[in-house]
Amino acid sequence: MRTIATWEPFRGLPTLQDQINRLFSEMGTRSSDESALSSWAPPVDIYETEHELVVKADLPAVDPKDLDIRVENNVLTIRGERKFEKKVDEENYLRVERAYGAFSRSFSLASTVNADAIKADYQNGVLTLSIPKREEAKPKQIKVNVGTAAAAAAGGR
Secondary structure (H helix, E strand, O other), rough: OOOOOOOOOOOHHHHHHHHHHHHHHHHHHHHHHHHHHOOOOOOEEEOOOOOOEEEEEOOOOOOOHEEEEEEEEOOOEEEEHHHHHOOOOOOHHOOOOOOOOOEEEEOOOOOOEEHOOOOOEOOEEEEEEEEEHHHHHHHHHHHOEEEEEEEHHHOOO
């Protein structure tokens, strides 16, 4: 004889909620020294146009002298550091939420781009890398002749 088990869809929910609450409480107890030393990764947008690949990285308060942009083995790497401002005494800070320290982001590039012709621009805290596509990778439009070949073939019959 089979035993029928009652299905309780919300049985594990309190446990999940407890885990989420514990996670957030642990995050809130980090000291400002820990958050200042934590690693961070600047957010990026990557999009493609007909002629290039564009990478935009948010790097507010990063000195351009502290940026290192390289391409090795078709991997684009953006490294840098956002330094903690020493203009204000650390004891006077009430809250420190921005991350500081070194960062590194790496992205694989397709072989269709020309890594030797990358252009970098840094304005208003946004780094923009323009990576042109190789000529053979750019789309080519083929002109279609309408009626000329068909008319010539029909006239020759």
